[in-house]
Amino acid sequence: MKTTRVNAKKAGTTTGKAPVGTEQVEHSTRMPQDGPPVFPQLPDPITVLPKLPEELLRLPIERQLELEKLFPLKFYSLDAGCYLVRFNPTGLNYHYDGTIRVQRQGNNTIASGDLYQHNPIQIWPLPTIPVIKGGILVPQNDAGIFLGEPNPANGIPVFARSRYRYYLRITQILESISLSNTFTLGFEMWKFNGVSASPMWTKEATGPYQAQMTFGTAPAGYPAGADYLTGPVRNAANVVVGNITMGRVSSYLRKATVEIDRVANSEAPLDSGAGHTWQSIFDQVKWQLNVVSSNADVAEPSGNSWSDGEMHAAMLARRDSANLDTEWRYHVLAVKRIDSTERGIMYDNGGTDSNNVPREGIGISTHWMIPNTATWGKVKGQRFGAAKAPYFRTALHEIGHAMGLYHNTVDMGIMNTTDVISANAVLPVQFPDNIKWAHAADDQKRLMHMPDVFVRPGGVSFGTSYSTHPLSPDDAHEEAVGLELHVMPVQEVLPIGAPVRLEISLANTAPYSLPAPESLNMKYGCVSGRVIDPSGTVRTFKTMLLCVDEVQLRYLEPGEQLTDSLTLLRGAEGALFPSAGSYTVEVEVSWDMNGGHVGVSGQAHLFVTTAQTKSHARAALQVLSTPDTLLSLVLTGDHLLEGNAAIQAALDDKVLRPHYAYLEVKRLAQPFQDRKANLDAAADLLDAETVMSAGEIRKCTKLVKQADAGNGNGNGDASHDSDAKNRIAGVLRAKTEAHADTDSMTATLVALS
Amino acid sequence: MNLIGNWQKTTDSECGKKYPAAIQFKANGLYEAQGDPKAAVHPTWDVGTFKLKHDTVSLSTSNDAVIDYQASEEAGTLTFRDPEGCTVAYRRL
Structure with a gap:
């Protein structure tokens, strides 16, 4: 420096x-923070901090239960899944209901939650009202029934969109198992200011918050043996600001219904034909899906090709139910052709929306003819509805848009486009066999941990960016x-x-x-x-x-x-x-x-x-997919075989060679065990095209000086002819002259001259 | 008109904010675009297909609808006009 x-x-x-x-x-x-915040960062994985012997932490839950029987110790752990949560702020006559989602990812835990305001009607003390149970009238005094509290027996609760208030970004939770019946739940509270507000989100200034949660017995209505916890919530100033309860209601994180309607002679996209179903895909993101194949006789309004508006109108007219405040229902309409696209569309993004409720429905086309070209592999020339795999994938893709996801090209997964996937099939694998039947990892995290309003139908409009800072x-x-x-x-x-x-x-x-x-x-x-x-x-x-x-x-x-x-x-x-x-x-x-x-x-x-040649693509793939390339870049040494091989692959490609030449020079210019520094080989690599930072020019200068002095790592003299040092110095000098910081760098090079 | 290559947006109009900051048109008929990471909206063009016919470019958009845009190229500047009349320009990188 x-x-x-x-x-x-x-x-x-x-x-x-x-x-x-x-x-x-x-x-x-x-x-770093820059600009107005509009979206809370999704929660980071919370790493296990072992407080118990590691061997114990690795035990499966069944073995833990066996140990509990053998020893008079009680082990506590928090099961993954959806928790019904209630937050009672101190001194307020309303509270918040919602969910907390706990996901296990290897040894890590990722958790998030959403809160909806609940302002109960003040009717306490409650009247005793008789209700029919088992055919007889019995007094009913379950306060929850009267106050409209969610019933844990119904599994994952659904709340009214208008009551959405907070996203919980959980930063601390019980990661594995503990001998203590308490743990600290740490979280940030992000207030949702409305879809058109700027900023859309505001982080509560008195946070972060911590709740000392204690395991207890779940009240009636929860699944047998469900984890149930309560605890006081303290703000950053350690002042108690409320009380929170959470009880596990499902092993899933979210639940939704997908209704599929279709015109006559259009197929319902129900599976891939190769074992993939809606639920198997969404099991990977812990969504509980209820798939309803409903109307099969939707009338065509104006021929077999549908406009976006016509599809939206058909959804409104034919779907089985429409209360998005009690059910997350997405609608699939299978038609023969679509005016605005070939295969499928999430048409419900506002422009043609007659009910001003975004992301409710998608359309998919069964009678588009797949081009009869090699790109389309095994399904070329087929009618789209008959090509089960790509047809089903498109339905998943469009519903992904309805769930707030955008195109994602990191892999051949659900949110990549059909065109990109078909174009990227590499023989002998043909499209559609190269489809990845899963959402990309970042989309999986979004589906599990994005705020409700981004994923539920009728939430924020499609196109609202979640990539903002x-x-x-x-x-x-x-x-x-x-x-x-x-x-x-x-x-x-x-x-x-x-x-x-x-x-x-x-x-x-x-x-x-x-x-x-x-x-x-x-x-x-x-x-x-x-x-x-x-x-x-x-x-x-x-x-x-x-x-x-x-x-x-x-x-x-x-x-x-x-x-x-x-x-x-x-x-x-x-x-x-x-x-x-x-x-x-x-x-x-x-x-x-x-x-x-x-x-x-x-x-x-x-x-x-993008890759300019096949050679470039192969070399890029190797350096990008080899973690040890970084070790070779940072540490340098002949022992880093995989990293060095990746760098060598880059050197063999004319596009990447200028970008990696110095990294190999750095290795060659230093002795390693019995190998002497080799300035001749280093000089052969460096030329005017070699890309180097100012720091690398200085580092190179230092290495050449060391090698030239024969003191590199105490391994004797360097291997080079007298011209090598001058050749390297010439290249470095030329680069120095082109650098904005010429003077100081020239001073660094003086010793080489 | 040759679309193939990398383009960077030069327009800073309000109506143009929904269009990406940079876009790459590939020879295989696919494009990939990048919005401003700090933008409040996801770009209308993100990943998809494009077809050029005379002075019209058909681009698949972020919700998979294919939209026709009037386009022209002059002196390394590519200009699109969307169906709403918004004009957005890109310079070749």
Whole structure:
């Protein structure tokens, strides 16, 4: 790392610190915030923090129950599924009902919830009203019946849309099993301000909240043995603000009905013909689906091709029920042809909607003829309704839109388009055998944990973005006013598979000194960030090599700036740039001081292009699908066989070669065990096309100096002819001259000359 | 008119906000687009097909409807006019 002064290029000073480069990765829990929040971040997985022996944690629940019989110990665990929840705020004459969804994902737990306001009629003390039970009149004094409380015996409850108030982002919960009958439930409350409000969501300022939940016995109406818990809720100031109860009502997370109506001679899309049904698909996202194949005689209004408006009118006229406040009902209409598209459409997005209720219905076409071309594989030339697999998939896809999902090309799953899937079949596998019968992982999370109003029919309109900037879960984060972080990609447009190189600079724009990290090198842990991909998916990165526990601080003088370079390839969620399209990279520099957390963020935009050749596609696939490529990038060494092989594949491709050449140079220029540094081979790789960040140029200079001095890793002299160093120096010098920060870099290169 | 390639939106009009910030038209008749991550709306064009016939481009949209757009290309700028009359321009990357 080095320092220079803003607006004083010629007067740049160096600290004399070792040059640094790259390094990156992993998951960041702290996000920079920018712009008005419109959508709460979905909950993160809550990792198991073992308080019991690991062997015990691995035991299946049946074995745990056996242990309970053998030993006088009681083990507590929270079963996955949907919980009926009631939140009673202190001092208010109304409360909130809702659901909490608990999902197990390996050893992690992800949980979220939604609250609906319930303002009961004040009729207490309740009259005793006789009701008929078992054929006889009995007094009924179940308060819940009179107050309109949800009945846990009915399973997953459904609430009126107009009462929707809060999304619960759960940050702490009982992860595995415990000997204690209590645990802490931590959550944020996001208030829903309305579909047309700006911002649509507001995070309650007195949170985050914690409830000390205690296991108890479920009241009548709950399934036998259901988990049932109660606890006081405290705000961030540790003041009790209410009481919460939650009782498990289902192993599913959400429930809905899909009604299928059709015209005569159009098939109902009920299954794939290969064992996939509506329920089997939605079992993967823990939705309980009631599929109703209903009317088979819907009349054609104007010939066999339907307009969006005609389909909407038919839905209104023929569906079996229409109260979306008591049932999440989606409607499928199978017709012969559709005016506005070939295969299927989620027509109910507002433009043709006569009842102003979005995302209720879809249309699917049975008589579109699949083109008789190789792209369509096994179903080419068939009538669409007769091609069971793609026909059923399209119905799933359109209902996905009705559930608030958008197109998703990360895999060949439900929300990818039929055209993309058919075009991506690679022989010997033919379309439709390459269909992935599942939603993509991020869509699965959305279906399980998006706020109700985004997924339920009649909620927010289709087209409302959920890819907008997720929000910071860190209330204690303070903006480092006076400091500015600039992020500049070395290349704004780059081919898929290439690592993304960024130059970052932290500048003091205040007229006085400000504390800042001593270094922006990622290994010190103060630099992290996230990448937003073309589908809006957010992936995070931070260092994978943490050198010190706390970043050292220093004062940055007015006008002074720190600079460094990042090279990004993979993060905690895998490849950071896995597909073509436009990306936003947000970098945050943050540190702890004075008991708080301070940070500043900046962003850059870049565009990743698609594979230009088959060779490029193969090489990109290898580097993107090989986790160890990152290790080779960061750690470097001959022992990283898989990562090095991936880099070699990239070097063998002319498109990716310039982007990976330096990474191989870095390996070759360093001795490894018995192998000497090989500057000759390194020099052969470097040329004017090689893409390098400023940090990499400095690092390369350092490595060449070390190798030339023959002191690399204490393994004796380097292997090179006298020309190698000069050839490398020539390339680096040319790159230095083209770099914006020429002066300081030239100074770095002097020693090579 | 040659659509194949990468395009970046240059229009900043209110009506144009529903269109993506960048779009890539591929030789196989498919396109992939990217909206502004901070936009309040999901882009009307996200992933789909396109067909060019004379000065009309038929694009499949985010809800799978196929919409016809009047289009023109001049000096590296591609201009679409949607059925509502909104004009949005892109420059070739």
